[in-house]
Each structure stands twice: as C-alpha cells, then as structure tokens.
Amino acid sequence: MSANKIRSKSLTKKLNWPATIGILGGMGPEATARFFELIIKNTEAFKDQEHLKIIVLSYPQIPDRTEAILRKAENPLPYLLEGHKLLEKAGARLIVIPCMTAHYFLPWLKKKSQAKFISLIEETAGWTKSSLTRIKKVGLLATEGTISTGLFQKAFKTKNIQVLIPSLSGQKKIMEAVYGKKGIKAGFIKGQPRRLLLSVAEELLEKGAEAIIAGCTEIPLALNQKDLPVPLIDPMVIGARAIIIKAGGNLRETPYCS
Numbered sequence: 459m460s461a462n463k464i465r466s467k468s469l470t471k472k473l474n475w476p477a478t479i480g481i482l483g484g485m486g487p488e489a490t491a492r493f494f495e496l497i498i499k500n501t502e503a504f505k506d507q508e509h510l511k512i513i514v515l516s517y518p519q520i521p522d523r524t525e526a527i528l529r530k531a532e533n534p535l536p537y538l539l540e541g542h543k544l545l546e547k548a549g550a551r552l553i554v555i556p557c558m559t560a561h562y563f564l565p566w567l568k569k570k571s572q573a574k575f576i577s578l579i580e581e582t583a584g585w586t587k588s589s590l591t592r593i594k595k596v597g598l599l600a601t602e603g604t605i606s607t608g609l610f611q612k613a614f615k616t617k618n619i620q621v622l623i624p625s626l627s628g629q630k631k632i633m634e635a636v637y638g639k640k641g642i643k644a645g646f647i648k649g650q651p652r653r654l655l656l657s658v659a660e661e662l663l664e665k666g667a668e669a670i671i672a673g674c675t676e677i678p679l680a681l682n683q684k685d686l687p688v689p690l691i692d693p694m695v696i697g698a699r700a701i702i703i704k705a706g707g708n709l710r711e712t713p714y715c716s
Contacts, residue, residue, distance in 0.1 A: 476706035478511040480550025484518035485557035489675035493556040496698035499714035523559035524603030559603040578697035587617035597662025600673030628658040642676040651680040
C-alpha cells in the first residue's frame with residue numbers, strides 16, 4: 459500500500475469522513491423532500507451503506523422569508539438558528555437550506571455555526587460559469603424576496619454573467635404561481651402554476667436570456683427542462699451534487715434531475 463493511501467485513510471478516520479449532511483427544510487416541505495431525493499438519486503451507491511448520512515429537519519413553521527424581507531413581518535432568523543442548532547447537535551457538519559430566499563440570512567447563521575453552510579446560489583453561479591461557458595445572460599424566476607436581495611445578481615456578476623429579472627407584471631405571475639390559492643405551495647403543480655411560469659420565462663427569453671434559473675425551490679416542481687428551448691438551471695440539482703462531493707460521497711456520473 460502506498461504512503462498516499464495510508465495518509466488518506468488516516469485523514470478520513472480523523473475527520474470522521476464522510477461528513478453528515480444536515481438539511482434545514484420545510485420551506486416548503488415538498489421542495490425539501492425533493493432535495494433529499496436528489497441527494498439519494500445523485501449518489502453512486504450499490505447498497506444502503508454506501509449512501510451518506512443525512513439529517514432532515516422539516517420546519518414549516520419558520521415565518522415566510524419574503525414577507526420578512528419586504529414587509530418587515532416576523533423575523534425567521536430565530537427559527538433558522540433554532541433549526542441549525544438542532545442539526546448541529548445531531549451531528550451535521552455540512553448544512554444546506556433548500557430555500558433560496560432564506561439564503562439572505564446565511565451571514566448571520568454562519569457566525570453562529572461550527573458546521574459549514576453550503577450556498578445553493580454560489581454553487582449555481584460557479585456551475586453555470588464552468589458548464590455553460592458561452593452563456594452571458596440568464597433569466598431569473600424567483601420570489602420577490604429573493605430578487606430584492608440581489609443574491610443571484612451578485613453571485614453571477616462575479617462570474618461575468620448578467621441576470622435578467624422579470625417585469626413587475628411578470629413578478630406578480632411568479633408569486634401567484636408559488637403562493638396563490640392554486641399555487642405550488644398549495645399543492646398544485648400542473649395547470650396554472652406551469653402556465654404562469656412559462657409566460658414569465660418567455661418574457662425573459664425575449665429580453666435575451668440564454669438560460670433560465672429556477673431560482674425558487676418550488677419552481678422545478680412545476681417546470682422542467684422539456685418545457686423550455688434553453689437550459690433550465692436548477693440550483694437544487696446543482697446543490698445536491700455539490701454537497702455529495704463536499705461530504706465525501708460518490709457522485710453518480712449522469713445527473714438525476716426529476
């Protein structure tokens with residue numbers, strides 16, 4: 459056995475590798491379930507023991523992030539901190555939040571954490587730059603809260619990619635698709651949510667978007683790659699695959715996206 463292999467085994471034992479993943483979810487519950495599935499389906503494993511350790515906390519009582527950011531409603535940060543502490547105490551060393559708007563609160567969470575937080579937004583910007591090398595403009599489908607924070611815009615600007623955002627009327631359609639009485643959060647995936655999202659995607663394509671970002675974790679539940687003539691960038695898939703690597707798991711070669 460080579461010295462490198464011996465050193466690698468020693469380091470693995472010391473770090474308690476693979477690392478335990480913590481999913482701080484419930485925003486919303488169905489998106490959280492999908493993210494868990496994406497980690498499982500994108501892991502190359504032939505038996506149970508080859509999968510990663512994952513702790514899932516679904517905490518749907520966390521106050522709405524968009525309402526807090528835009529309308530000074532109840533602050534979700536104390537709830538996020540509570541959830542983070544529960545995951546950390548349970549042994550999570552890598553934590554991810556499958557909610558884009560909640561990424562606004564990551565700086566505060568990182569200050570209180572010994573675990574490492576994975577940003578789906580930063581991972582998405584990096585993946586887009588390295589995988590879709592010719593793309594210079596992307597359209598963003600996201601909640602009002604996410605767009606107002608500029609998180610995607612800032613992350614993609616560092617990669618020299620312009621983020622195009624919807625018109626006011628287009629943004630209202632997205633909010634209706636996600637939050638409406640017949641929206642995705644209410645359990646309606648086909649029909650109206652899909653039509654509304656496609657309408658806004660077409661608007662962004664007319665503005666020059668060369669790809670569309672599903673910048674809300676609920677959006678891929680209603681919209682998929684077959685619906686669009688350009689790449690649909692899904693931060694959930696990108697993030698799931700990134701965290702498998704960071705946790706020390708084996709990555710499936712062909713991405714699982716459903």
